[in-house]
């Protein structure tokens with residue numbers, strides 16, 4: 001075996017050269033890897049004793065793409081194109097040995113080989129669109145030549161990997177093997193023995209000819225793939241590049257792909273999406289976690305409450321293969337909860353998103369009882385009952401008596417004081433908040449609330465639980481509304497004021513949708529139910545004149561057919577209602593609020609800047625560990641468009657000074673001192689600093 005460089009080896013045995021990359025953690029195509037590959041291929045091609053070549057990897061996965069950390073840095077040769085061209089030009093058969101994931105540049109590398117074999121659990125795909133770019137090393141030109149442009153555009157615009165089984169059926173791989181490298185060696189020996197012709201993927205036309213003659217099916221597939229992606233640059237560029245694969249000669253298609261790639265990679269949207277990529281991975285790291293603290297293993301789970309949230313949380317455990325028991329107060333409530341779970345799974349099966357046998361396996365992992373003793377033998381308990389402090393305290397006092405030592409006791413509260421809940425037990429160190437987002441079996445975000453006394457093992461276990469459940473865990477300090485809801489509340493206050501000052505719900509929501517959110521603020525309020533906030537305000541003695549008045553009229557939103565909008569005959573489509581504007585005008589008059597035309601720009605600023613201001617306070621108080629955590633919370637919990645990077649990333653694009661000036665203006669305009677810029681934001685404005693520079697907040701690092 002020859003060590004070509006630190007990350008590449010070449011071993012020749014019985015006429016077969018095995019080139020292996022070993023660049024942990026995911027064999028990304030860093031400059032040393034590209035250089036090592038190019039050298040190894042050149043050597044193998046020049047070696048007359050070599051008749052066939054296998055391209056493989058050591059470690060936990062095949063190549064998971066270009067090295068994203070090199071983006072934006074000076075480019076070093078050889079590029080991936082040179083490496084792939086060398087593979088494709090080889091007169092000796094080359095087989096890629098895929099396992100784990102072959103993603104982005106990793107799959108493109110494999111598409112440069114003559115053949116591909118993979119282990120049964122492998123997944124292959126081109127996820128570049130999730131980084132705001134497109135496959136830039138031939139993926140948009142070679143993949144259509146294997147699977148056809150229709151399948152290719154769907155795969156590339158979605159960026160979702162496919163399983164080895166589908167890849168084999170679609171012709172991306174040639175064989176599923178038990179062991180990648182030995183399997184690839186056997187495959188290349190078979191090619192040599194049968195003198196199979198070496199067809200370069202670039203020369204394959206059979207899968208694109210029909211589309212070239214009649215692109216109607218492709219255009220339909222592209223249109224379907226691009227639905228709901230208006231304003232996002234990369235998906236449209238992906239579709240155009242796949243269109244080039246059958247409408248242009250290969251080399252021209254490659255050239256156009258390169259140009260599109262260079263445009264996107266230096267754009268704001270890709271910067272934002274790469275920021276989110278690394279931020280979601282960073283968020284799981286707790287800076288002050290002492291080395292050696294291990295999360296407890298989670299073999300069994302209990303969920304208190306089988307309502308919408310409790311049921312969704314139980315599904316998360318079942319989806320992760322963890323047996324879970326729902327504890328309810330009555331058999332009737334229990335059955336209702338279990339039935340709701342079954343019907344949710346049934347909808348996924350109907351849609352083809354889940355196989356019947358997978359549903360059966362998951363449902364079999366979910367049990368239900370009214371007997372609390374089940375808690376004595378579990379590793380984690382998540383309480384998901386009604387948002388009422390007295391009830392929560394009663395439950396945690398009960399858990400304290402039954403649960404075995406070391407059981408993680410978590411509350412799914414979205415607003416209540418976790419320290420107060422923990423104080424109802426004799427083991428506050430074992431108590432954390434685990435705030436799931438509705439629908440809990442779908443939403444990726446998990447806000448882990450660290451109480452004053454939450455122990456490091458408890459935090460570590462909660463973060464590990466989040467990952468186990470396929471969530472993106474973000475650790476937040478304990479305060480009213482934690483990170484997400486605290487900022488959302490700030491936006492809500494502005495929404496109410498804008499209604500009084502003259503903006504209609506549909507005006508505000510139109511601006512928010514244009515910005516890229518999947519749903520407007522008022523439509524979201526109607527979905528969640530206006531009565532939820534009304535009850536909290538009444539409890540706190542605060543007011544929202546227009547919304548309170550709507551609630552007094554029984555207009556709670558979708559659930560009552562009327563809220564800020566009207567929902568005809570149970571539909572979910574919001575229809576503007578002039579009655580709401582009339583009511584707002586009456587309230588404004590009663591409160592002496594002057595009504596005026598409000599520009600889209602002002603609406604956008606008041607829907608974002610007060611939240612950013614709150615983010616500054618949240619960071620200053622150490623409630624969030626990093627600014628990027630706040631961006632992850634909003635991107636995965638509240639629909640902030642990932643291609644806008646999150647509130648703090650967005651603020652850095654605008655600049656703290658401009659935001660402070662606008663906030664000063666709105667504070668004066670509205671008379672709300674709460675809009676005055678936070679100290680941290682003023683400091684950034686004065687220093688010309690960015691949220692990105694703040695790094696880990698002092699308190700969190702302590």
Ligand code: T1G
Pocket residue numbers: 025026028064065066067068069080101103104105106108127128131134135136137139278281282
């Ligand atoms: N480059 C650099 N670092 C990477 C990386 C990459 N491509 N992928 C992962 N990492 C780091 C990650 O930040 C983390 O670091 C560690 O590896 C483990 O990752 C020309 C230009 C492969 C499915 O988009 O989807 O090719 O936090 O926690 O959950 O067309 O990582 O430990 O310091 O995510 O097991 C296209 C991105 C690139 C795939 C593994 N490829 N990666 O998931 O581990 S663009 C991608 C993933 C491209 C070409 C273009 C996942 C994974 P740290 P992890 P995981």
